[in-house]
Amino acid sequence: MNNQKDSFLVNRLKSIKYAFKGAYLLVTTENSIKVQFSIGVLLTILGFYYDISATEWMIQTLCIALILAIEGMNTAIEEIADFIHPEFHPKIGLIKDLAAGAVFLFAVAAAIVGCIIYYPKIF
Numbered sequence: 001m002n003n004q005k006d007s008f009l010v011n012r013l014k015s016i017k018y019a020f021k022g023a024y025l026l027v028t029t030e031n032s033i034k035v036q037f038s039i040g041v042l043l044t045i046l047g048f049y050y051d052i053s054a055t056e057w058m059i060q061t062l063c064i065a066l067i068l069a070i071e072g073m074n075t076a077i078e079e080i081a082d083f084i085h086p087e088f089h090p091k092i093g094l095i096k097d098l099a100a101g102a103v104f105l106f107a108v109a110a111a112i113v114g115c116i117i118y119y120p121k122i123f
């Protein structure tokens with residue numbers, strides 16, 4: 001929680017610290033994020049190997065960041081759902097399925113982008 005007495009700059013720096021902590025927790029503890037992060041690292045190596053263009057770098061970087069961000073939001077939704085209702089409930093199941101569906105939709109688009117960039121270079 002930010003202290004109102006702190007200056008604007010100190011509060012902003014604290015927010016960045018909390019955000020870093022959240023990103024670190026996601027990458028080190030969440031299996032789905034670990035997998036997506038590893039794919040992101042692999043794609044970055046592939047990007048250098050195949051010397052992809054500036055536009056391809058921009059699209060690839062956005063796709064990697066968006067997948068991680070959406071996965072992170074999905075994890076936050078799962079945590080909220082488990083916190084407010086730890087027991088089995090069809091509504092909690094629906095909420096989690098919807099959040100997972102949102103990740104899936106973007107993952108399909110990102111996979112298509114990956115194929116468009118690398119298929120012509122590899123084959």
Ligand SMILES: Nc1ncnc2c1ncn2[C@@H]1O[C@H](COP(=O)(O)OP(=O)(O)OP(=O)(O)O)[C@@H](O)[C@H]1O
Pocket residue numbers: 031032078085086087088089090091092093094096097100
């Ligand atoms: N409390 C619950 N009530 C009803 N259904 C649930 C509940 N918890 C989980 N489910 C069902 O099980 C699925 C998987 O839930 P879970 O919380 O294990 O997510 P996950 O995708 O396995 O998590 P992770 O991303 O951490 O691997 C949900 O999408 C939902 O269909």
